[in-house]
Every structure is written in C-alpha cells, then in structure tokens.
Amino acid sequence: MTAIAAQPFALLAYCRAGFEPDCAEELQDVASCDGQIEKGAGWVLFTPKKANPRALNSLIQAKLIFARQSVLVHARLELGSRDRLTPIVAALNELQQEFCDIWLEYPDTNEGKSLSSFCRKFGDYVLKATSEHGWIDNLGEQRLHLFFPQQNEVFIASRPAKEMDWLCGIPRLRMPVDAPSRSTLKLHEAILMLVDEPERKFREGMTGVDLGAAPGGWTYQLVMRGLKVFAVDNGPMKGSMERHHQVKHIRDDGFKFRPKNPVEWLVCDMVEQPIRVAELIAKWLASGMARRTIFNLKLPMKKRYLEVSKCLALIEAKLEQAGMQCHWRAKQLYHDREEITVYLTTARD
Numbered sequence: 001m002t003a004i005a006a007q008p009f010a011l012l013a014y015c016r017a018g019f020e021p022d023c024a025e026e027l028q029d030v031a032s033c034d035g036q037i038e039k040g041a042g043w044v045l046f047t048p049k050k051a052n053p054r055a056l057n058s059l060i061q062a063k064l065i066f067a068r069q070s071v072l073v074h075a076r077l078e079l080g081s082r083d084r085l086t087p088i089v090a091a092l093n094e095l096q097q098e099f100c101d102i103w104l105e106y107p108d109t110n111e112g113k114s115l116s117s118f119c120r121k122f123g124d125y126v127l128k129a130t131s132e133h134g135w136i137d138n139l140g141e142q143r144l145h146l147f148f149p150q151q152n153e154v155f156i157a158s159r160p161a162k163e164m165d166w167l168c169g170i171p172r173l174r175m176p177v178d179a180p181s182r183s184t185l186k187l188h189e190a191i192l193m194l195v196d197e198p199e200r201k202f203r204e205g206m207t208g209v210d211l212g213a214a215p216g217g218w219t220y221q222l223v224m225r226g227l228k229v230f231a232v233d234n235g236p237m238k239g240s241m242e243r244h245h246q247v248k249h250i251r252d253d254g255f256k257f258r259p260k261n262p263v264e265w266l267v268c269d270m271v272e273q274p275i276r277v278a279e280l281i282a283k284w285l286a287s288g289m290a291r292r293t294i295f296n297l298k299l300p301m302k303k304r305y306l307e308v309s310k311c312l313a314l315i316e317a318k319l320e321q322a323g324m325q326c327h328w329r330a331k332q333l334y335h336d337r338e339e340i341t342v343y344l345t346t347a348r349d
C-alpha cells in the first residue's frame with residue numbers, strides 16, 4: 001500500500017489485454033525519464049525512478065498509440081473485503097482536491113467484466129460520500145478515476161477531463177442496422193478519436209477511395225458522411241453498400257488501383273504486411289493523389305511497437321523526400337484487434 005500523494009507518482013495506462021508489452025515499450029520510449037514498469041492484465045503502470053511530476057504531466061498529454069486511456073496515480077490501496085469505502089474516503093480526505101466527476105473503472109479482460117457490476121453498485125456509495133465531502137464540483141478540471149484491477153485493490157488516480165474520454169477508455173458506439181460489417185465501428189471510432197473537426201473534413205460531395213472495401217463497413221461510414229466512394233476489392237460488397245448510388249465497386253488489386261483524379265480521402269483496411277501498406281500510403285500522399293488517409297496496420301505477433309514505429313518513420317521519410325510534411329495520430333482502438341489505426345494528413349489545416 002502507498003500513502004496518498006498530492007503530486008501523482010505514476011502513470012497508469014489501460015490497454016488491450018495481450019498488448020501490455022507494447023504499451024510498456026511505448027511508455028518507456030515516450031517518457032522523458034527512466035521508469036519502472038509493472039504490467040497487469042489490461043493495464044501498465046509506469047513509475048519514474050525519481051519523483052518527476054513534470055514528466056508524468058507531459059506523458060499524460062502525449063498521444064499514445066497502445067494506451068486507450070491513461071491516468072495519473074496518487075495512491076494504490078489494498079482494500080479489505082468488508083468495508084472498501086472507508087480507506088478510499090480517508091485517502092481522498094488527505095488529498096483534499098476537487099474533481100468534476102468520478103469514474104470507477106476496471107480492466108478490459110474477462111475478470112474485468114465481473115468487476116463492472118461491482119463498480120456500478122459501489123460507485124453509488126463512493127459518489128454519495130465524495131459529494132457529501134464537497135470533493136465533486138462540476139467546475140473542476142480533473143476527473144477522479146478509481147481503477148480496480150481486482151475487487152480488493154484500487155488505484156486512486158486523476159486525469160484532465162476531456163470530452164472525448166470514455167469510461168475504461170472504451171467508446172460505446174451503436175452498430176448501425178444497415179451497415180454490412182462490424183468493421184464499420186472501427187472507422188467510426190477512428191473518425192471520432194483521431195480526426196479533429198471531422199464535420200469539416202468529411203463533407204458532402206467529397207470523394208474517397210476505400211482499399212480492401214468488401215463487404216463495405218468502412219465505405220458505409222464514408223457514404224453516411226456524404227462522400228462518393230470508389231470501393232476497391234475483388235470480393236463482393238454486401239447489403240446496403242452493394243448497389244448504393246454513391247458507391248462504385250471496382251474489382252481490382254488495391255496495390256495497383258489509382259483514380260483518374262486526386263481524391264480527398266484514402267482509407268485502407270487490407271489485410272497485408274504493415275510495411276507494404278505504409279509504402280502504399282506514402283506513394284498516394286507523396287504523389288498528391290490523396291491528402292487525408294485513415295488506414296490500419298495489421299501487426300505481427302512480436303515487436304509490434306517497433307514495427308509501428310518503422311512504418312510511420314517510412315511514411316514520414318518518403319513524404320519529406322517529396323517536400324511534404326505530415327501530421328499523424330495513431331491508436332489501437334477499442335474496435336481494433338491485432339492492429340492499430342492511423343489518421344495521417346499532408347493538409348495544413
């Protein structure tokens with residue numbers, strides 16, 4: 001058990017189970033100080049070797065790829081099985097900080113699922129106690145996060161509250177009834193999480209190319225935003241995307257197809273080696289055939305962070321050779337599996 005610390009002493013990142021080593025590697029790479037790593041199922045704890053709140057504060061602002069969400073840890077408590085509330089209230093009493101809200105969270109694992117109902121019920125008691133003490137104030141900028149790796153242990157943590165934050169870092173998106181595949185949620189999540197001002201960047205009348213489009217889940221997202229889409233795949237488009245007037249299905253190899261005119265958007269979900277996809281994306285953008293792209297990199301079993309870094313570095317280098325700068329944001333989304341999703345643009349806005 002650690003005592004409560006007004007200044008956070010560690011950063012806790014939530015990640016997809018099985019990707020803890022990649023998340024840990026990224027934290028160590030991005031942090032501006034040496035730190036110790038502890039891995040649990042679906043989470044990674046990074047503790048600077050010497051107390052370094054400034055480094056932690058910059059780490060929480062970093063746009064991490066393998067962390068779904070990260071929080072700054074003030075205390076880690078072991079809880080008994082009877083009265084879990086008293087030690088938490090005692091710790092918060094020492095902290096004496098106001099928060100805009102309080103979230104009880106748990107890892108995205110099978111064991112974590114059983115914690116969700118515990119957190120829901122226990123959350124009512126915690127909210128009542130914290131409100132009574134005046135620790136919850138809508139005007140606060142920090143949100144209090146109580147993360148339970150198990151029922152008898154809690155991390156007391158906080159993060160600057162952002163509109164795009166989701167409980168446990170998991171966006172709850174509704175599957176559209178007429179979308180042809182669940183993959184549609186991947187592109188929906190990517191647009192929500194990675195693209196600033198999406199309503200300005202996806203507009204009626206724009207054109208997009210979807211490489212590896214079948215059966216049409218990603219195409220569906222573009223069509224719903226008013227785009228005309230060249231859907232490239234040798235496989236069949238299905239359901240609402242089979243004969244849609246905004247969709248032209250092209251049975252071709254995604255590595256060979258090029259449109260007659262430049263397009264606003266290129267999206268790509270082909271199951272291929274990540275480095276081949278990175279080369280393809282770089283060619284499209286360097287030649288000006290598209291200015292904005294969202295693509296998936298399907299990852300190998302090992303050294304995934306290294307592979308991602310190589311792919312992004314390759315694209316940056318090719319664009320630099322072409323005299324272009326790019327801006328990217330990459331993330332392993334909740335709807336991603338053994339893959340990450342990247343939004344990359346050469347546009348200045």
Ligand SMILES: C[S@@+](CC[C@H](N)C(=O)[O-])C[C@H]1O[C@@H](n2cnc3c(N)ncnc32)[C@H](O)[C@@H]1O
Pocket residue numbers: 180181182183184211212213214215216217218219232233234235252253254255269270271272
């Ligand atoms: C994961 S699925 C795409 C799912 C799609 N994004 C959706 O939301 O429905 C991958 C697709 O890539 C296609 N594909 C793989 N290699 C390709 C290539 N070289 N050219 C065109 N399509 C390819 C496959 O036929 C398959 O339909």
